[in-house]
Amino acid sequence: MNPTVKAFSVGFIYPLGSKKFQIFMLPVDLKKADPRTLQIEWDDGHVSRYPLEFLRRQCPCASCSEARHTPAKPANPLRVLQAHEIIGADLDIKQAEVVGRYALNFQWSDGHAEGIYTFDFLRSICQCEECTMQKVGKI
Numbered sequence: 667m668n669p670t671v672k673a674f675s676v677g678f679i680y681p682l683g684s685k686k687f688q689i690f691m692l693p694v695d696l697k698k699a700d701p702r703t704l705q706i707e708w709d710d711g712h713v714s715r716y717p718l719e720f721l722r723r724q725c726p727c728a729s730c731s732e733a734r735h736t737p738a739k740p741a742n743p744l745r746v747l748q749a750h751e752i753i754g755a756d757l758d759i760k761q762a763e764v765v766g767r768y769a770l771n772f773q774w775s776d777g778h779a780e781g782i783y784t785f786d787f788l789r790s791i792c793q794c795e796e797c798t799m800q801k802v803g804k805i
């Protein structure tokens with residue numbers, strides 16, 4: 667079985683029969699809420715919406731996390747912009763693919779495709795009000 671999911675096709679990206687064996691929260695639907703937003707619906711009914719730029723900046727691959735954790739250097743107009751700094755307004759996800767049974771891999775329109783976004787991670791960066799409030803301990 668080819669696990670590749672056509673980007674944002676509506677429907678299940680998982681064989682549902684395997685659901686009860688999963689420890690992780692599973693996405694049951696993946697689509698674009700609008701051209702700038704990815705929406706993931708989880709098997710507990712929760713719906714997460716991620717602005718694409720945000721998701722791209724959260725890329726967990728080694729080179730992106732390194733870039734994020736490197737302190738900004740003094741401005742030099744001649745320096746070469748790093749990939750994470752040139753996220754354009756036309757950023758898009760070309761394809762989303764299930765990795766193993768625990769993660770999603772996005773192919774970005776800027777050519778980057780190294781990031782493995784685990785379901786746990788995606789759920790933990792959910793931008794909805796409920797999750798944000800929980801994170802700051804207000805609930």
Ligand SMILES: [Zn+2]
Pocket residue numbers: 725726727728729730731778780781
């Ligand atoms: Zn990356």
Ligand SMILES: [Zn+2]
Pocket residue numbers: 712713714792793794795796797798
């Ligand atoms: Zn949420």
